[in-house]
Amino acid sequence: MVVPSPGHRAFLRSICALAAVALLAPCRAAEYTQKNISSAPGYKLLPGVASVPAPIAVAPDQDWWGIDGEWNTFSLLVGQPQRNVRVGVSTASQQIWTVNYQACIQNVTDGTGKIVEYNKLNSDCETSRGFVYNQTASQSWRGKGYYRLWIEKWLGYPGNGLFGFDTVGLGQAGEKGPSVQNTTVGTMVSTYFWTGHIGLHPKPTNFSVFEDAVPSYMTSLFQQKSIPSLSFGYTAGSRYRNNIVQSSLTLGGYDASRIVRNDLTFIFAPDNERDLVVGVVGLTANTSTKQNIDLLRQKDLNMFIDSTIAEMWLPVEICKAFEDTFGLKYDNKSNLYLVDDVLHQTLLAQNPSVTFTLGQKYSTDATMQISLPYAAFDLQASPPYRGLQQKTRYFPIRQGANSSQWVLGKTFLQEAYLTVDWERQNFSVSAIDWTFGKPQELIPIISPEYAQYEAPRHPKKPLTSGAVIGVALGTGFTAALILVAVGWWFWRRRHKRKVEEIKARYEAEVAAAAAAKKATPEAPDEPPTSPIQESESGTGIFPKAELPGESAPHHELSTNPKEKDPMSINEADNTERQIFEMPGCIPERQEADGRQLSEKESMVVRERIYNGVDPNTPDASPTVQEAPRRLGPISPSEVTMVNGRLPGNANVSPITPRTPRDGAFLESSDTFFQLPPYRPRQDGRPAEDTLLSPISPLEGSADSSRRRFSYES
Numbered sequence: 055m056v057v058p059s060p061g062h063r064a065f066l067r068s069i070c071a072l073a074a075v076a077l078l079a080p081c082r083a084a085e086y087t088q089k090n091i092s093s094a095p096g097y098k099l100l101p102g103v104a105s106v107p108a109p110i111a112v113a114p115d116q117d118w119w120g121i122d123g124e125w126n127t128f129s130l131l132v133g134q135p136q137r138n139v140r141v142g143v144s145t146a147s148q149q150i151w152t153v154n155y156q157a158c159i160q161n162v163t164d165g166t167g168k169i170v171e172y173n174k175l176n177s178d179c180e181t182s183r184g185f186v187y188n189q190t191a192s193q194s195w196r197g198k199g200y201y202r203l204w205i206e207k208w209l210g211y212p213g214n215g216l217f218g219f220d221t222v223g224l225g226q227a228g229e230k231g232p233s234v235q236n237t238t239v240g241t242m243v244s245t246y247f248w249t250g251h252i253g254l255h256p257k258p259t260n261f262s263v264f265e266d267a268v269p270s271y272m273t274s275l276f277q278q279k280s281i282p283s284l285s286f287g288y289t290a291g292s293r294y295r296n297n298i299v300q301s302s303l304t305l306g307g308y309d310a311s312r313i314v315r316n317d318l319t320f321i322f323a324p325d326n327e328r329d330l331v332v333g334v335v336g337l338t339a340n341t342s343t344k345q346n347i348d349l350l351r352q353k354d355l356n357m358f359i360d361s362t363i364a365e366m367w368l369p370v371e372i373c374k375a376f377e378d379t380f381g382l383k384y385d386n387k388s389n390l391y392l393v394d395d396v397l398h399q400t401l402l403a404q405n406p407s408v409t410f411t412l413g414q415k416y417s418t419d420a421t422m423q424i425s426l427p428y429a430a431f432d433l434q435a436s437p438p439y440r441g442l443q444q445k446t447r448y449f450p451i452r453q454g455a456n457s458s459q460w461v462l463g464k465t466f467l468q469e470a471y472l473t474v475d476w477e478r479q480n481f482s483v484s485a486i487d488w489t490f491g492k493p494q495e496l497i498p499i500i501s502p503e504y505a506q507y508e509a510p511r512h513p514k515k516p517l518t519s520g521a522v523i524g525v526a527l528g529t530g531f532t533a534a535l536i537l538v539a540v541g542w543w544f545w546r547r548r549h550k551r552k553v554e555e556i557k558a559r560y561e562a563e564v565a566a567a568a569a570a571k572k573a574t575p576e577a578p579d580e581p582p583t584s585p586i587q588e589s590e591s592g593t594g595i596f597p598k599a600e601l602p603g604e605s606a607p608h609h610e611l612s613t614n615p616k617e618k619d620p621m622s623i624n625e626a627d628n629t630e631r632q633i634f635e636m637p638g639c640i641p642e643r644q645e646a647d648g649r650q651l652s653e654k655e656s657m658v659v660r661e662r663i664y665n666g667v668d669p670n671t672p673d674a675s676p677t678v679q680e681a682p683r684r685l686g687p688i689s690p691s692e693v694t695m696v697n698g699r700l701p702g703n704a705n706v707s708p709i710t711p712r713t714p715r716d717g718a719f720l721e722s723s724d725t726f727f728q729l730p731p732y733r734p735r736q737d738g739r740p741a742e743d744t745l746l747s748p749i750s751p752l753e754g755s756a757d758s759s760r761r762r763f764s765y766e767s
């Protein structure tokens with residue numbers, strides 16, 4: 055990866071400054087300068103680390119676009135010359151996606167149907183899709199080929215994309231953020247994904263089994279030292295809130311000013327295509343007439359948080375509960391819950407709110423709640439979304455056939471803030487703090503490669519009387535024990551001496567007697583053995599018993615280098631074991647991890663059940679088939695390996711069922727873009743135009759003036 059060295063940049067800057075002074079001319083658009091911080095709350099930098107990159111707040115654009123609702127976008131600069139595109143955020147994808155210009159070209163015809171202009175860009179389409187990217191116009195583009203889009207395939211989203219490598223910077227001209235050269239860019243035309251996105255997942259992309267895995271955008275940012283860790287904080291923004299609350303995206307940390315803190319930390323599910331999974335332990339609705347209506351008609355509801363899509367995909371029974379409660383009507387053609395004006399007025403009058411109670415039963419009893427007002431569900435869908443012919447209100451829940459389709463999309467993230475630490479494999483979901491005008495408060499999350507958690511220094515609390523008594527008793531007891539032991543030792547020594555004296559005397563007498571009688575009776579007069587000695591040679595009071603087999607993954611957390619030399623371990627043994635541990639942090643986490651790992655195994659089993667895999671199948675042990683997710687501190691290289699080389703995965707051909715779960719894989723396709731995405735289908739869906747049919751004017755200016763890249767001060 056070619057990154058200008060700090061020295062090089064400094065040189066450029068000084069040239070620039072000189073030029074500015076000399077010519078009194080404004081310099082070229084401000085280049086991005088890396089900011090580092092030398093301390094972070096809650097972390098202790100490792101020896102030799104003087105500073106770490108500051109987290110980056112990526113400023114949202116000032117506009118709201120989409121055909122499945124209105125969503126805030128973020129700006130990217132792609133290619134050379136740089137081209138500004140506006141994209142969403144995908145927590146599931148690991149790549150940058152842009153809309154290919156092919157999605158918006160058309161042949162212009164005159165009244166008679168004669169083509170008067172070929173392949174003209176439709177500017178409405180272009181604007182609506184967040185500007186298109188013309189890879190042929192970029193000098194830095196290196197084409198790779200056509201590959202399946204892959205993500206959201208569980209939801210039945212088809213399509214392929216033209217993939218390649220190019221330079222992608224965050225921000226836009228004048229407000230540039232860090233930039234990654236030669237990163238994976240997927241360009242697509244599919245209307246299932248209306249805008250491109252910034253993929254936040256750190257798993258690498260494998261274009262084929264024969265090629266090296268290509269690092270994700272996040273991994274590249276981290277490796278070039280632009281962000282302090284593989285982590286992010288994100289909320290989708292909520293236009294319906296009075297002040298038009300914007301989206302917020304922080305890389306390498308989160309924005310504490312946007313959240314209401316809670317104590318619940320979720321741990322990743324073991325599937326790297328479905329890792330941000332939360333348990334829904336309660337789902338209730340309040341309306342103006344009825345409170346606490348139970349909508350949770352499904353046990354063990356686990357939902358995947360994914361910002362790529364707009365809607366919530368819920369089990370059919372729960373959708374039916376929504377229908378019953380709110381009078382929603384399912385539209386068989388579009389598979390959406392379309393809301394007409396009458397229903398809309400009824401809903402406004404009912405003023406419903408829906409509350410999700412989230413937890414993770416197998417790891418904690420803690421729960422937290424996210425409540426969505428009706429406004430969060432009051433979205434507009436525009437053609438060509440799902441074959442609609444006109445702009446229509448819809449209620450953004452979808453019927454999910456099975457657990458692989460249960461997803462909480464952006465609708466949910468309007469009212470929830472998601473913080474994910476990919477390296478420590480945990481995440482949190484927080485309610486949004488709606489306080490207006492709070493200044494941004496970026497809190498860094500520092501990679502275990504740079505720092506370890508600082509044990510909170512508890513001031514020495516005065517001991518409670520119980521503790522005092524305990525300590526006194528303990529001390530007294532110990533003293534008594536010592537006294538007893540010392541006394542016993544002295545007694546034993548004296549006793550032994552006495553015994554020896556007696557023995558000597560006896561032997562002397564015996565010898566005398568023998569001399570007299572010519573006979574010596576052998577007397578067994580061993581000194582008395584202590585009862586403690588006896589039991590020590592017995593079964594053992596303090597057994598160093600090995601934990602049963604399931605504890606095997608815990609071994610990797612061992613801190614004893616002799617016990618486990620990462621280099622000496624056979625690769626076939628367990629891929630995870632090749633991984634180097636970061637020093638520190640480990641001992642205190644060991645116990646907790648042990649607990650969590652076994653809980654995660656139950657999760658694995660659960661997943662297997664949901665995925666229709668019989669857990670009793672021979673060799674289907676989760677520890678063999680699934681990568682045990684590691685919870686301890688790990689380095690980004692480990693993350694790459696964990697995600698890129700799942701045990702049991704590495705030697706599997708791409709057509710076995712295991713491989714698709716890797717998510718990093720892309721299947722090449724020989725065909726050009728699959729056009730049009732909305733073909734007439736057997737189920738009678740209308741044919742559609744891939745090109746944007748005229749939609750009502752988009753609000754928000756395409757040319758935003760207020761943009762800012764901010765860093766932790």
Ligand SMILES: *[C@@H]1O[C@H](CO)[C@@H](O)[C@H](O)[C@H]1NC(C)=O
Pocket residue numbers: 060088090103104105106107279504
């Ligand atoms: C920022 O921190 C990284 C990681 O410690 C270090 O490699 C880099 O040199 C630092 N950059 C600056 C400008 O101090």
Ligand SMILES: *[C@@H]1O[C@H](CO)[C@@H](O)[C@H](O)[C@H]1NC(C)=O
Pocket residue numbers: 159160161169172173
């Ligand atoms: C425009 O017309 C040309 C020639 O007929 C055709 O090859 C091309 O596919 C058309 N483009 C579009 C976007 O329809």
Ligand SMILES: *[C@@H]1O[C@H](CO)[C@@H](O)[C@H](O)[C@H]1NC(C)=O
Pocket residue numbers: 155159173174175188190191
């Ligand atoms: C794409 O870029 C190429 C090369 O610069 C140019 O010839 C072509 O007209 C561009 N296409 C569109 C639709 O802008």
Ligand SMILES: *[C@@H]1O[C@H](CO)[C@@H](O)[C@H](O)[C@H]1NC(C)=O
Pocket residue numbers: 260262263265266267698699703704705713716719
């Ligand atoms: C992805 O690439 C890595 C590194 O080249 C390789 O070890 C791994 O097996 C690949 N993943 C899959 C699913 O083939």
Ligand SMILES: *[C@@H]1O[C@H](CO)[C@@H](O)[C@H](O)[C@H]1NC(C)=O
Pocket residue numbers: 055196219236267268269
């Ligand atoms: C860009 O990245 C790809 C994938 O990692 C690599 O194959 C290619 O050589 C790189 N190209 C340049 C110019 O660095």
Ligand SMILES: *[C@@H]1O[C@H](CO)[C@@H](O)[C@H](O)[C@H]1NC(C)=O
Pocket residue numbers: 339340345346407408409425
């Ligand atoms: C719903 O009503 C119950 C009972 O009055 C109340 O405790 C709860 O806070 C309400 N939920 C919301 C989201 O207003």
Ligand SMILES: *[C@@H]1O[C@H](CO)[C@@H](O)[C@H](O)[C@H]1NC(C)=O
Pocket residue numbers: 386
């Ligand atoms: C929609 O589907 C349901 C269930 O399959 C069916 O009962 C109903 O008649 C369908 N309605 C329309 C308008 O096709």
Ligand SMILES: *[C@@H]1O[C@H](CO)[C@@H](O)[C@H](O)[C@H]1NC(C)=O
Pocket residue numbers: 318319320473474475478480481482
């Ligand atoms: C991950 O776990 C650590 C240790 O328990 C905790 O301090 C941190 O807040 C968690 N991170 C997230 C994003 O929840």
Ligand SMILES: *[C@@H]1O[C@H](CO)[C@@H](O)[C@H](O)[C@H]1NC(C)=O
Pocket residue numbers: 208455456457458459664665666
């Ligand atoms: C889940 O449902 C989808 C759509 O009906 C189907 O394609 C998929 O195979 C199902 N998955 C499982 C594990 O049953």
